[in-house]
Amino acid sequence: MKNISRRTVDRALIYIRTLEHLIKEKRYLVSSKDLALITGISDVQIRKDISSFGKVGRPRIGYKTAELNKTLKGFVLQENVVHVALFGVGHLGTAILRYPAFNEDNIKLVAAFEKDKSKIGKKINGVRVYPVEMAPKIIKRTHADLGIIAVPASHSQEVADIMVLSGLRGIVNFAPASISVPKSVIVKDIDFTIELLSLFCNSQR
Amino acid sequence: MKNISRRTVDRALIYIRTLEHLIKEKRYLVSSKDLALITGISDVQIRKDISSFGKVGRPRIGYKTAELNKTLKGFVLQENVVHVALFGVGHLGTAILRYPAFNEDNIKLVAAFEKDKSKIGKKINGVRVYPVEMAPKIIKRTHADLGIIAVPASHSQEVADIMVLSGLRGIVNFAPASISVPKSVIVKDIDFTIELLSLFCNSQR
DNA sequence: TCTCAATCGTTCTAAATTTCACGATTAAGC
DNA sequence: GCTTAATCGTGAAATTTAGAACGATTGAGA
Numbered sequence: 001m002k003n004i005s006r007r008t009v010d011r012a013l014i015y016i017r018t019l020e021h022l023i024k025e026k027r028y029l030v031s032s033k034d035l036a037l038i039t040g041i042s043d044v045q046i047r048k049d050i051s052s053f054g055k056v057g058r059p060r061i062g063y064k065t066a067e068l069n070k071t072l073k074g075f076v077l078q079e080n081v082v083h084v085a086l087f088g089v090g091h092l093g094t095a096i097l098r099y100p101a102f103n104e105d106n107i108k109l110v111a112a113f114e115k116d117k118s119k120i121g122k123k124i125n126g127v128r129v130y131p132v133e134m135a136p137k138i139i140k141r142t143h144a145d146l147g148i149i150a151v152p153a154s155h156s157q158e159v160a161d162i163m164v165l166s167g168l169r170g171i172v173n174f175a176p177a178s179i180s181v182p183k184s185v186i187v188k189d190i191d192f193t194i195e196l197l198s199l200f201c202n203s204q205r
Numbered sequence: 206m207k208n209i210s211r212r213t214v215d216r217a218l219i220y221i222r223t224l225e226h227l228i229k230e231k232r233y234l235v236s237s238k239d240l241a242l243i244t245g246i247s248d249v250q251i252r253k254d255i256s257s258f259g260k261v262g263r264p265r266i267g268y269k270t271a272e273l274n275k276t277l278k279g280f281v282l283q284e285n286v287v288h289v290a291l292f293g294v295g296h297l298g299t300a301i302l303r304y305p306a307f308n309e310d311n312i313k314l315v316a317a318f319e320k321d322k323s324k325i326g327k328k329i330n331g332v333r334v335y336p337v338e339m340a341p342k343i344i345k346r347t348h349a350d351l352g353i354i355a356v357p358a359s360h361s362q363e364v365a366d367i368m369v370l371s372g373l374r375g376i377v378n379f380a381p382a383s384i385s386v387p388k389s390v391i392v393k394d395i396d397f398t399i400e401l402l403s404l405f406c407n408s409q410r
Numbered sequence: 411t412c413t414c415a416a417t418c419g420t421t422c423t424a425a426a427t428t429t430c431a432c433g434a435t436t437a438a439g440c
Numbered sequence: 441g442c443t444t445a446a447t448c449g450t451g452a453a454a455t456t457t458a459g460a461a462c463g464a465t466t467g468a469g470a
Contacts, residue, residue, distance in 0.1 A: 013399045039383045059435040059448045082405045091300035098296045170404035176306045178244045194218045199375035200287045264418045264465040
Protein backbone atom coordinates (compact mmCIF):
# COMPACT_ATOMS: atom_id res chain seq x y z
CA MET A 1 0.00 0.00 0.00
CA LYS A 2 1.44 3.27 -1.11
CA ASN A 3 0.99 6.25 1.14
CA ILE A 4 -2.33 7.80 0.30
CA SER A 5 -2.69 11.56 0.24
CA ARG A 6 -5.36 13.46 2.07
CA ARG A 7 -6.89 14.61 -1.18
CA THR A 8 -7.13 11.08 -2.48
CA VAL A 9 -8.96 10.08 0.68
CA ASP A 10 -11.40 12.97 0.29
CA ARG A 11 -12.10 12.00 -3.30
CA ALA A 12 -12.45 8.36 -2.28
CA LEU A 13 -15.30 9.41 -0.01
CA ILE A 14 -16.98 11.01 -3.02
CA TYR A 15 -16.49 7.81 -5.02
CA ILE A 16 -18.02 5.80 -2.19
CA ARG A 17 -21.02 8.12 -2.00
CA THR A 18 -21.48 7.82 -5.75
CA LEU A 19 -21.02 4.06 -5.80
CA GLU A 20 -23.59 3.51 -3.07
CA HIS A 21 -26.04 5.52 -5.12
CA LEU A 22 -25.27 3.46 -8.22
CA ILE A 23 -25.58 0.22 -6.27
CA LYS A 24 -29.01 1.28 -5.05
CA GLU A 25 -29.95 1.73 -8.69
CA LYS A 26 -28.85 -1.87 -9.39
CA ARG A 27 -25.95 -0.76 -11.50
CA TYR A 28 -23.21 -3.38 -11.52
CA LEU A 29 -20.48 -1.81 -13.61
CA VAL A 30 -19.05 1.66 -13.91
CA SER A 31 -16.08 3.08 -15.79
CA SER A 32 -13.77 5.86 -14.70
CA LYS A 33 -15.31 7.92 -17.47
CA ASP A 34 -18.80 7.38 -16.06
CA LEU A 35 -17.64 8.37 -12.60
CA ALA A 36 -15.95 11.41 -14.10
CA LEU A 37 -19.21 12.51 -15.71
CA ILE A 38 -21.11 12.13 -12.46
CA THR A 39 -18.57 13.63 -10.08
CA GLY A 40 -16.85 16.21 -12.24
CA ILE A 41 -13.46 14.77 -11.30
CA SER A 42 -11.27 13.83 -14.28
CA ASP A 43 -11.22 10.18 -15.32
CA VAL A 44 -7.43 10.03 -15.06
CA GLN A 45 -7.56 11.37 -11.55
CA ILE A 46 -10.17 8.78 -10.65
CA ARG A 47 -8.17 5.89 -12.09
CA LYS A 48 -5.05 7.08 -10.32
CA ASP A 49 -6.85 7.44 -7.02
CA ILE A 50 -8.43 4.01 -7.30
CA SER A 51 -5.20 2.35 -8.39
CA SER A 52 -3.56 3.52 -5.17
CA PHE A 53 -5.92 1.19 -3.34
CA GLY A 54 -5.15 -1.79 -5.59
CA LYS A 55 -5.97 -3.14 -9.01
CA VAL A 56 -9.69 -3.70 -9.01
CA GLY A 57 -10.67 -2.56 -12.50
CA ARG A 58 -10.78 -4.56 -15.68
CA PRO A 59 -9.79 -2.99 -19.00
CA ARG A 60 -12.61 -2.69 -21.48
CA ILE A 61 -15.13 -3.30 -18.65
CA GLY A 62 -14.57 -0.84 -15.86
CA TYR A 63 -15.14 -1.43 -12.17
CA LYS A 64 -17.72 -3.57 -10.42
CA THR A 65 -19.63 -1.09 -8.30
CA ALA A 66 -20.01 -3.34 -5.26
CA GLU A 67 -16.44 -4.56 -5.35
CA LEU A 68 -14.95 -1.10 -5.79
CA ASN A 69 -17.13 0.26 -3.03
CA LYS A 70 -16.01 -2.49 -0.70
CA THR A 71 -12.36 -1.94 -1.55
CA LEU A 72 -12.53 1.81 -1.00
CA LYS A 73 -14.49 1.50 2.22
CA GLY A 74 -12.05 -1.12 3.45
CA PHE A 75 -9.17 1.28 3.04
CA VAL A 76 -10.61 4.56 4.18
CA LEU A 77 -13.29 3.59 6.68
CA GLN A 78 -12.36 0.09 7.79
CA GLU A 79 -15.83 -0.80 9.08
CA ASN A 80 -15.62 2.03 11.59
CA VAL A 81 -18.63 3.91 12.87
CA VAL A 82 -17.58 7.45 13.69
CA HIS A 83 -18.97 8.76 16.96
CA VAL A 84 -19.69 12.46 16.90
CA ALA A 85 -20.56 14.98 19.60
CA LEU A 86 -22.41 18.19 18.80
CA PHE A 87 -21.90 21.46 20.64
CA GLY A 88 -24.69 23.99 20.29
CA VAL A 89 -28.34 23.16 19.74
CA GLY A 90 -29.51 26.36 18.06
CA HIS A 91 -30.98 26.47 14.58
CA LEU A 92 -27.90 25.00 12.92
CA GLY A 93 -27.28 22.46 15.65
CA THR A 94 -30.86 21.27 15.44
CA ALA A 95 -30.61 20.96 11.67
CA ILE A 96 -27.52 18.81 12.12
CA LEU A 97 -29.29 16.63 14.69
CA ARG A 98 -32.08 16.09 12.19
CA TYR A 99 -29.78 15.59 9.21
CA PRO A 100 -31.12 12.45 7.55
CA ALA A 101 -27.99 11.17 5.83
CA PHE A 102 -26.18 10.34 9.07
CA ASN A 103 -28.54 7.47 9.76
CA GLU A 104 -27.50 5.33 6.84
CA ASP A 105 -23.84 6.22 6.87
CA ASN A 106 -20.98 5.36 9.14
CA ILE A 107 -21.74 8.27 11.43
CA LYS A 108 -23.49 8.22 14.77
CA LEU A 109 -24.32 11.36 16.71
CA VAL A 110 -23.82 10.25 20.30
CA ALA A 111 -24.54 13.41 22.29
CA ALA A 112 -25.37 17.08 22.09
CA PHE A 113 -24.26 19.81 24.47
CA GLU A 114 -25.92 23.14 25.12
CA LYS A 115 -25.75 26.04 27.54
CA ASP A 116 -29.42 27.05 27.41
CA LYS A 117 -31.08 25.18 30.27
CA SER A 118 -34.46 25.03 28.55
CA LYS A 119 -33.03 22.62 25.98
CA ILE A 120 -31.11 20.37 28.35
CA GLY A 121 -32.56 16.95 28.98
CA LYS A 122 -34.51 16.87 25.76
CA LYS A 123 -33.98 14.26 23.11
CA ILE A 124 -33.81 15.43 19.50
CA ASN A 125 -33.98 12.73 16.87
CA GLY A 126 -32.87 10.25 19.49
CA VAL A 127 -29.90 12.29 20.72
CA ARG A 128 -29.87 13.53 24.30
CA VAL A 129 -28.94 17.14 25.07
CA TYR A 130 -26.58 17.58 28.02
CA PRO A 131 -25.17 20.64 29.80
CA VAL A 132 -21.77 21.62 28.45
CA GLU A 133 -20.06 20.91 31.77
CA MET A 134 -20.82 17.22 31.38
CA ALA A 135 -19.02 17.03 28.04
CA PRO A 136 -15.73 15.45 29.22
CA LYS A 137 -17.57 12.70 31.04
CA ILE A 138 -20.16 11.97 28.36
CA ILE A 139 -17.61 12.11 25.56
CA LYS A 140 -15.45 9.55 27.28
CA ARG A 141 -18.42 7.34 28.06
CA THR A 142 -19.76 7.44 24.50
CA HIS A 143 -16.30 7.11 22.90
CA ALA A 144 -16.89 10.13 20.69
CA ASP A 145 -14.16 10.65 18.11
CA LEU A 146 -15.10 14.00 16.60
CA GLY A 147 -16.97 17.13 17.56
CA ILE A 148 -19.01 19.77 15.78
CA ILE A 149 -19.00 23.41 16.87
CA ALA A 150 -22.37 25.02 16.19
CA VAL A 151 -22.25 27.77 18.82
CA PRO A 152 -21.83 31.51 18.20
CA ALA A 153 -18.33 32.68 17.34
CA SER A 154 -18.10 34.45 20.69
CA HIS A 155 -18.06 31.09 22.46
CA SER A 156 -16.29 28.92 19.89
CA GLN A 157 -12.87 29.01 21.57
CA GLU A 158 -14.12 28.00 25.00
CA VAL A 159 -16.10 25.17 23.45
CA ALA A 160 -13.04 24.13 21.45
CA ASP A 161 -11.00 24.03 24.64
CA ILE A 162 -13.53 21.71 26.26
CA MET A 163 -13.52 19.50 23.19
CA VAL A 164 -9.74 19.18 23.27
CA LEU A 165 -9.81 18.47 27.01
CA SER A 166 -12.42 15.79 26.42
CA GLY A 167 -10.11 13.99 24.03
CA LEU A 168 -11.78 14.64 20.68
CA ARG A 169 -9.36 14.21 17.79
CA GLY A 170 -11.11 16.26 15.13
CA ILE A 171 -13.42 19.27 15.01
CA VAL A 172 -15.78 20.61 12.37
CA ASN A 173 -16.10 24.30 13.17
CA PHE A 174 -19.17 26.10 11.85
CA ALA A 175 -18.52 29.21 13.91
CA PRO A 176 -17.20 32.13 11.85
CA ALA A 177 -14.00 32.47 13.86
CA SER A 178 -10.67 30.69 13.95
CA ILE A 179 -10.04 28.41 16.91
CA SER A 180 -6.70 27.46 18.45
CA VAL A 181 -6.10 23.81 19.25
CA PRO A 182 -3.04 21.59 19.67
CA LYS A 183 -1.79 20.41 16.33
CA SER A 184 -2.72 16.85 17.18
CA VAL A 185 -6.35 17.91 16.75
CA ILE A 186 -7.52 18.44 13.19
CA VAL A 187 -9.92 21.28 12.45
CA LYS A 188 -12.13 21.72 9.41
CA ASP A 189 -13.63 25.19 9.22
CA ILE A 190 -16.92 25.69 7.45
CA ASP A 191 -17.89 29.35 7.44
CA PHE A 192 -21.01 29.90 5.37
CA THR A 193 -20.11 33.53 4.77
CA ILE A 194 -16.64 32.67 3.51
CA GLU A 195 -17.92 29.86 1.32
CA LEU A 196 -20.34 32.23 -0.39
CA LEU A 197 -17.87 35.09 -0.72
CA SER A 198 -15.23 32.72 -2.08
CA LEU A 199 -17.66 31.44 -4.65
CA PHE A 200 -18.58 34.98 -5.61
CA CYS A 201 -14.97 36.11 -5.98
CA ASN A 202 -14.10 33.11 -8.07
CA SER A 203 -17.15 33.49 -10.29
CA GLN A 204 -16.03 37.03 -11.08
CA ARG A 205 -13.05 36.04 -13.20
CA MET B 206 -1.59 43.39 -9.95
CA LYS B 207 -0.30 39.87 -10.18
CA ASN B 208 -2.76 37.13 -10.86
CA ILE B 209 -4.13 36.00 -7.56
CA SER B 210 -4.76 32.33 -6.93
CA ARG B 211 -8.01 30.94 -5.66
CA ARG B 212 -6.36 29.81 -2.45
CA THR B 213 -4.98 33.25 -1.80
CA VAL B 214 -8.46 34.71 -2.20
CA ASP B 215 -9.88 32.16 0.22
CA ARG B 216 -7.23 32.96 2.77
CA ALA B 217 -7.77 36.68 2.22
CA LEU B 218 -11.36 36.16 3.31
CA ILE B 219 -10.07 34.62 6.53
CA TYR B 220 -7.76 37.58 7.04
CA ILE B 221 -10.67 39.95 6.52
CA ARG B 222 -12.81 38.07 9.02
CA THR B 223 -9.97 38.18 11.53
CA LEU B 224 -9.18 41.84 10.91
CA GLU B 225 -12.78 42.90 11.40
CA HIS B 226 -12.74 41.11 14.72
CA LEU B 227 -9.52 42.85 15.73
CA ILE B 228 -10.86 46.21 14.62
CA LYS B 229 -13.93 45.70 16.81
CA GLU B 230 -11.53 45.15 19.69
CA LYS B 231 -9.89 48.50 18.91
CA ARG B 232 -6.67 46.88 17.84
CA TYR B 233 -4.77 49.14 15.42
CA LEU B 234 -1.73 47.09 14.50
CA VAL B 235 -1.11 43.45 13.77
CA SER B 236 1.92 41.54 12.53
CA SER B 237 1.95 38.56 10.21
CA LYS B 238 3.08 36.55 13.21
CA ASP B 239 0.05 37.63 15.21
CA LEU B 240 -2.26 36.70 12.36
CA ALA B 241 -0.47 33.38 12.08
CA LEU B 242 -1.12 32.62 15.72
CA ILE B 243 -4.80 33.44 15.38
CA THR B 244 -5.53 31.78 12.06
CA GLY B 245 -3.12 28.86 12.08
CA ILE B 246 -1.79 29.91 8.66
CA SER B 247 1.99 30.38 8.53
CA ASP B 248 3.34 33.90 8.80
CA VAL B 249 5.28 33.49 5.55
CA GLN B 250 2.13 32.47 3.73
CA ILE B 251 0.28 35.44 5.17
CA ARG B 252 2.96 37.94 4.14
CA LYS B 253 3.10 36.42 0.69
CA ASP B 254 -0.65 36.55 0.30
CA ILE B 255 -0.85 40.13 1.49
CA SER B 256 2.05 41.27 -0.66
CA SER B 257 0.20 40.09 -3.74
CA PHE B 258 -2.34 42.83 -3.04
CA GLY B 259 0.29 45.54 -2.62
CA LYS B 260 2.79 46.81 -0.07
CA VAL B 261 0.78 47.84 2.94
CA GLY B 262 2.94 46.61 5.79
CA ARG B 263 5.76 48.39 7.56
CA PRO B 264 8.83 46.52 8.76
CA ARG B 265 9.25 46.43 12.51
CA ILE B 266 5.62 47.58 12.90
CA GLY B 267 3.31 45.22 11.05
CA TYR B 268 0.05 46.11 9.36
CA LYS B 269 -2.56 48.69 10.32
CA THR B 270 -5.69 46.60 10.83
CA ALA B 271 -8.10 49.07 9.24
CA GLU B 272 -5.86 49.79 6.28
CA LEU B 273 -5.12 46.14 5.58
CA ASN B 274 -8.78 45.26 5.88
CA LYS B 275 -9.68 47.98 3.43
CA THR B 276 -7.02 46.90 0.96
CA LEU B 277 -8.03 43.24 1.06
CA LYS B 278 -11.72 44.03 0.79
CA GLY B 279 -11.01 46.35 -2.10
CA PHE B 280 -9.36 43.58 -4.05
CA VAL B 281 -11.52 40.60 -3.27
CA LEU B 282 -14.96 42.07 -2.62
CA GLN B 283 -14.89 45.47 -4.27
CA GLU B 284 -17.77 46.91 -2.23
CA ASN B 285 -20.06 44.27 -3.62
CA VAL B 286 -23.02 42.88 -1.76
CA VAL B 287 -23.57 39.30 -2.83
CA HIS B 288 -27.20 38.40 -3.47
CA VAL B 289 -28.03 34.82 -2.58
CA ALA B 290 -31.06 32.64 -3.26
CA LEU B 291 -31.85 29.64 -1.07
CA PHE B 292 -33.49 26.47 -2.32
CA GLY B 293 -35.09 24.31 0.32
CA VAL B 294 -36.59 25.56 3.56
CA GLY B 295 -36.31 22.42 5.69
CA HIS B 296 -34.30 22.27 8.88
CA LEU B 297 -31.03 23.20 7.23
CA GLY B 298 -32.57 25.84 4.99
CA THR B 299 -34.27 27.47 7.95
CA ALA B 300 -31.01 27.47 9.89
CA ILE B 301 -29.36 29.23 6.96
CA LEU B 302 -32.15 31.80 6.78
CA ARG B 303 -31.63 32.53 10.47
CA TYR B 304 -27.84 32.52 10.26
CA PRO B 305 -26.84 35.70 12.09
CA ALA B 306 -23.51 36.44 10.44
CA PHE B 307 -25.04 37.25 7.05
CA ASN B 308 -26.56 40.43 8.39
CA GLU B 309 -23.32 42.26 9.04
CA ASP B 310 -21.38 40.92 6.11
CA ASN B 311 -21.51 41.49 2.40
CA ILE B 312 -24.17 38.88 1.92
CA LYS B 313 -27.88 39.37 1.44
CA LEU B 314 -30.35 36.51 1.21
CA VAL B 315 -32.84 37.78 -1.32
CA ALA B 316 -35.29 34.89 -1.67
CA ALA B 317 -36.06 31.34 -0.61
CA PHE B 318 -37.73 28.65 -2.71
CA GLU B 319 -39.62 25.62 -1.50
CA LYS B 320 -41.87 22.89 -2.84
CA ASP B 321 -43.97 22.35 0.30
CA LYS B 322 -46.99 24.60 -0.11
CA SER B 323 -47.49 25.07 3.62
CA LYS B 324 -44.28 27.09 3.77
CA ILE B 325 -44.83 29.24 0.69
CA GLY B 326 -45.72 32.85 1.28
CA LYS B 327 -44.16 32.96 4.73
CA LYS B 328 -41.37 35.30 5.62
CA ILE B 329 -38.49 33.89 7.64
CA ASN B 330 -36.08 36.42 9.11
CA GLY B 331 -37.28 38.90 6.52
CA VAL B 332 -36.87 36.58 3.54
CA ARG B 333 -39.94 35.58 1.55
CA VAL B 334 -40.52 31.95 0.59
CA TYR B 335 -41.65 31.39 -3.01
CA PRO B 336 -42.71 28.31 -4.95
CA VAL B 337 -39.81 26.80 -6.89
CA GLU B 338 -41.45 27.51 -10.24
CA MET B 339 -41.11 31.23 -9.65
CA ALA B 340 -37.35 30.96 -9.22
CA PRO B 341 -36.25 32.18 -12.67
CA LYS B 342 -38.43 35.27 -12.42
CA ILE B 343 -37.58 36.14 -8.81
CA ILE B 344 -33.89 35.49 -9.28
CA LYS B 345 -33.74 37.87 -12.19
CA ARG B 346 -35.78 40.48 -10.37
CA THR B 347 -33.63 40.30 -7.24
CA HIS B 348 -30.34 40.08 -9.15
CA ALA B 349 -29.25 37.02 -7.22
CA ASP B 350 -25.67 35.99 -7.94
CA LEU B 351 -25.39 32.71 -6.07
CA GLY B 352 -27.65 29.90 -4.89
CA ILE B 353 -27.66 27.44 -2.02
CA ILE B 354 -29.02 23.92 -2.40
CA ALA B 355 -30.57 22.70 0.85
CA VAL B 356 -33.00 20.15 -0.57
CA PRO B 357 -32.75 16.36 -0.32
CA ALA B 358 -30.22 14.68 -2.60
CA SER B 359 -33.06 13.13 -4.58
CA HIS B 360 -34.05 16.58 -5.85
CA SER B 361 -30.70 18.32 -5.98
CA GLN B 362 -30.13 17.89 -9.72
CA GLU B 363 -33.50 19.29 -10.75
CA VAL B 364 -32.99 22.24 -8.43
CA ALA B 365 -29.51 22.74 -9.84
CA ASP B 366 -30.95 22.80 -13.36
CA ILE B 367 -33.40 25.51 -12.37
CA MET B 368 -30.61 27.50 -10.76
CA VAL B 369 -28.51 27.33 -13.92
CA LEU B 370 -31.50 28.29 -16.05
CA SER B 371 -32.15 31.23 -13.76
CA GLY B 372 -28.66 32.56 -14.40
CA LEU B 373 -26.95 31.91 -11.09
CA ARG B 374 -23.16 31.81 -11.42
CA GLY B 375 -22.25 29.83 -8.32
CA ILE B 376 -23.84 27.16 -6.17
CA VAL B 377 -23.18 25.97 -2.64
CA ASN B 378 -24.48 22.41 -2.60
CA PHE B 379 -25.37 20.94 0.78
CA ALA B 380 -27.08 17.91 -0.73
CA PRO B 381 -25.04 14.72 -0.41
CA ALA B 382 -24.92 14.11 -4.15
CA SER B 383 -22.88 15.46 -7.04
CA ILE B 384 -24.65 17.81 -9.41
CA SER B 385 -23.92 18.43 -13.09
CA VAL B 386 -23.76 22.02 -14.27
CA PRO B 387 -22.10 23.85 -17.16
CA LYS B 388 -18.51 24.63 -16.36
CA SER B 389 -19.28 28.34 -16.32
CA VAL B 390 -21.09 27.71 -13.04
CA ILE B 391 -18.92 27.11 -10.00
CA VAL B 392 -20.03 24.56 -7.44
CA LYS B 393 -18.85 24.20 -3.86
CA ASP B 394 -19.99 20.95 -2.29
CA ILE B 395 -20.45 20.77 1.46
CA ASP B 396 -21.46 17.28 2.50
CA PHE B 397 -21.59 16.98 6.27
CA THR B 398 -21.07 13.24 6.12
CA ILE B 399 -17.99 13.55 3.95
CA GLU B 400 -16.55 16.36 6.06
CA LEU B 401 -16.82 14.20 9.17
CA LEU B 402 -15.54 11.03 7.55
CA SER B 403 -12.64 12.94 6.00
CA LEU B 404 -11.74 14.33 9.39
CA PHE B 405 -11.94 10.89 10.91
CA CYS B 406 -9.76 9.27 8.25
CA ASN B 407 -7.18 11.98 8.53
CA SER B 408 -7.12 11.85 12.33
CA GLN B 409 -6.32 8.13 12.10
CA ARG B 410 -2.76 8.56 10.86
C1' DT C 411 24.37 58.82 15.89
C1' DC C 412 24.93 53.90 15.83
C1' DT C 413 23.56 49.38 16.79
C1' DC C 414 20.10 46.08 17.23
C1' DA C 415 16.05 43.48 16.84
C1' DA C 416 11.78 42.92 14.65
C1' DT C 417 9.26 42.60 10.64
C1' DC C 418 8.09 43.01 5.77
C1' DG C 419 8.59 41.53 0.95
C1' DT C 420 10.79 38.80 -2.58
C1' DT C 421 13.37 35.29 -4.86
C1' DC C 422 14.67 30.77 -5.06
C1' DT C 423 13.91 25.92 -3.78
C1' DA C 424 11.20 22.00 -2.70
C1' DA C 425 7.11 19.44 -2.34
C1' DA C 426 2.68 18.17 -3.63
C1' DT C 427 -0.77 17.58 -7.09
C1' DT C 428 -2.59 17.20 -11.49
C1' DT C 429 -2.29 16.33 -16.31
C1' DC C 430 -0.39 13.98 -20.19
C1' DA C 431 1.12 10.19 -22.85
C1' DC C 432 1.15 5.63 -23.65
C1' DG C 433 1.58 0.70 -22.99
C1' DA C 434 -1.22 -3.29 -21.38
C1' DT C 435 -5.36 -5.74 -21.25
C1' DT C 436 -9.69 -7.38 -22.44
C1' DA C 437 -14.11 -8.46 -24.64
C1' DA C 438 -16.93 -7.85 -28.81
C1' DG C 439 -17.63 -8.35 -33.63
C1' DC C 440 -16.38 -9.95 -38.08
C1' DG D 441 -8.90 -16.53 -34.72
C1' DC D 442 -7.94 -11.68 -35.66
C1' DT D 443 -8.85 -7.03 -35.44
C1' DT D 444 -10.62 -3.30 -33.05
C1' DA D 445 -12.13 -0.22 -29.71
C1' DA D 446 -12.57 0.69 -25.05
C1' DT D 447 -10.61 0.93 -20.72
C1' DC D 448 -7.32 0.37 -17.00
C1' DG D 449 -2.88 1.45 -14.77
C1' DT D 450 1.44 3.94 -14.57
C1' DG D 451 5.67 6.60 -15.27
C1' DA D 452 7.04 11.15 -16.68
C1' DA D 453 6.11 16.05 -17.45
C1' DA D 454 3.89 20.16 -16.08
C1' DT D 455 1.68 22.91 -12.96
C1' DT D 456 0.46 24.60 -8.67
C1' DT D 457 1.39 25.48 -3.97
C1' DA D 458 3.91 25.96 0.05
C1' DG D 459 8.31 26.69 2.42
C1' DA D 460 12.96 28.43 3.24
C1' DA D 461 16.32 31.81 2.95
C1' DC D 462 17.56 36.27 2.96
C1' DG D 463 17.97 41.14 1.95
C1' DA D 464 15.58 45.55 3.03
C1' DT D 465 13.45 48.59 6.12
C1' DT D 466 12.24 50.69 10.25
C1' DG D 467 11.87 52.27 14.98
C1' DA D 468 13.85 51.76 19.73
C1' DG D 469 17.39 52.40 22.81
C1' DA D 470 22.18 53.04 24.23
